Amino acid sequence: MAWLQLRVNATSATAESVGDAMSECGALSVTFLDSKDTPIFEPLPGETRLWGETDVMGLWQASADMDVALNYLQNQFGQLTYKLEALEDKDWERAWMDNFKPMKFGHRLWVCPSWCPVPDPAAVNVMLDPGLAFGTGTHPTTALCLTWLDGLDLVGKTVIDYGCGSGILAVAALKLGAARVIGIDIDPQAIQASQANAERNQVADRLALHLAGEAELPVADVLVANILAGPLQELAPTISDLVKTGGQLALSGLLMEQQDSVKAAYQDQFENLQVSEQDQWMRIDGIKK
Template sequence: MPWIQIKLNATNENAEQIGDMLMEETGALSVTFLDAHDTPVFEPLPGETRLWGDTDIVALYDAEADTKLILAQITASNMLAEGFAHKVEQLEDKDWEREWMENFHPMKFGERLWICPSWRDVPEPDAVNVMLDPGLAFGTGTHPTTALCLEWLESLDLAGKTVIDFGCGSGILAIAAIKLGAAKVIGIDIDPQALTASKDNAERNGVADQLELFLPQNQPEGLIADVVVANILAGPLRDLSDIIKGLVKDGGQLAMSGVLDTQAEDVANYYRDEMTIDPIVELNEWCRISGKK
């Protein structure tokens, strides 16, 4: 069955609202968001307004849909400027599940760490390979904040160390830490669904026996670690700074992300009283703050 695809160019301020309108008012069967580099946006941060740069919106319709009517409805919504940029294409029938899967490729972080979807061949069998599929919770490695944390973990000597993944999401950082040599990793998250995802992914990677998972209210008292990583958001990193610093043992290391470049210095200042802060690292407007206690 053929389809019609309408691609609109939007901004970070109106993309989500336009997507909702296309679904609710024009009868779009699906809506996909693409970033400025034509890469599908798979990882909106949990609980945060999506911060895209230039964003393309791709809406899929039945081949019998009246495109003139759809474009008139979009115009009438007043969400886009008059003469808005758009493109209408006819698509042949495809195996859409396979098409979606094609967007995910093995990704390398640092010198030896790979994150690989289960349906792809492992590029370097002798490297450190984490098998992780997009699914239940935030974190598959495609977002800059996840990439920054993975690269930092890969740069450390984790042999025999205890690591805390504060806000563990899918478990990607926790599992990577184990595969990189950590003796024990503790994942903490406020979302029970994230703990389920972390547990399932750890089992797929054969490291479940080295991963302990807790809701904050259930974590052991006096919990400390050699290495702490927190890929969450700027607000919680500020609000929970005393708690996060308390998880790092003296001489231990901390890395934080989920922070925009405009927020990084302010967040870092909440940690300077107990931490020696490294130069802040930026990737696509997102930052990693790291340091030693």
């Protein structure tokens, strides 16, 4: 079966109403997308968080009369900026799998999905499939952190992965020689995903996982935090206290225009702060004073 997809540009004030109207005129599903690719914070329970500029995407069967749907929407909201297109029916699972290939970071670290052969059995291979939690290596912020970890001597070290998501950074650190890793996240699904990926990679015995604020944490030799610029600034005192003197820190999840404010939040506690960039996403790393 083929499908018709209608994408309407809306705002945070109108997006939910546009989505409701799409459902009323026959949309089988409605999705909200950030039209400017701006990260947002995790919503509170029962809260719908929408972006400043939001695209609302509705999906209809190919036989639907889209003139009727468009007239209904424009009667409700006036002239709309929209795009209507036909979607080819295909094996979406197969297409998705075909687009996720093994990826190399630094000199020795690979992230490999389970359905692909390992390119280099002698390398450090992290086996990980996309899932419910953020972090597969495809996003520049994750790639920046993986490359940084690959360049460290982690043998015997204690590492904290603050905002562990899928556990990709925690598992990579353990496979790169860390003695133990503590993973922290605010999302219970992230804790579950990290545990499952650690078990798949046979490193779960050296990984401790906690919801944020629910455990007293030790100071670490290395801390990596791949979250967002706002939380990185708000958590600067907490994160700084978790790194031992001479320990190493990497912060990611921030855009180019956010680097100065994040650096300012850490510069009193850390020296040699360096900035690395990939596709306009940044990583800041330094040494605890």
